């Protein structure tokens with residue numbers, strides 16, 4: 175039985191991943207590591223919660239010892255838009271936090287470490303359509319720089335120390351449980367909330383901005399599938415492309431309109447447009463499909479139906 179520590183448990187992906195892992199392995203076997211975000215009741219009531227900051231290795235060691243942790247998932251990260259506002263913070267959290275986690279994992283001979291990456295590893299010179307697994311990695315954001323370095327660092331720990339370190343390049347993740355914070359792809363979540371609240375949305379990227387995206391159930395499935403994959407079958411380790419869907423902001427709006435005909439959208443691009451323009455339209459995820467049977471379930475319309483239903487329910491309960 176694994177004893178898992180999820181660092182960044184109160185975040186968009188961490189919050190749902192922690193709850194799913196607790197369902198799978200039992201609440202007491204999955205420790206929610208939170209920093210300064212208030213965790214939800216679901217999180218505090220379903221298993222142990224500890225204050226863990228990846229940039230404080232002694233704190234990580236304390237929790238590892240207390241719960242005999244053998245697996246760490248490091249979801250703590252400063253995303254693209256916040257990173258551009260504070261590059262040093264992004265470097266500190268994304269790089270120093272990561273190397274601390276890898277060193278603690280090495281010292282305590284962890285069974286596995288998951289270190290997520292992102293489509294932000296790509297840049298303007300990367301082929302934009304069906305972006306290959308092996309390609310040019312010259313990002314123009316500090317977030318992307320830290321994610322490229324993070325992939326290389328994870329692979330280094332695999333090669334140099336024989337550790338089991340894995341990671342995948344998340345596209346924009348869309349969900350209704352916990353809001354994303356500080357990313358460029360946040361518009362693809364905000365549009366649903368604003369559609370339900372106000373029947374209109376002002377989008378911060380152009381109508382024709384197309385990016386790879388994924389609905390949370392597929393994100394959780396990809397994460398768990400990669401964690402459970404047979405290590406000996408993996409030819410890559412910390413840099414898997416994972417695709418699910420690819421749509422423009424205009425296509426996203428049309429999908430919302432299909433279920434809410436009165437919905438209106440306008441476009442006022444800000445500094446995040448340049449970041450979005452530096453990322454691919456879609457990715458080639460054949461390595462993930464071949465090496466660990468990756469297969470997404472949701473397309474845009476299935477996701478839109480689900481998102482609108484869930485957010486309307488939240489509104490009826492007075493939660494938004």
Ligand code: AKB
Nearest residue numbers: 253254292357358359
């Ligand atoms: C962001 O927009 O910064 C993130 C990502 C694509 O990694 N959602």
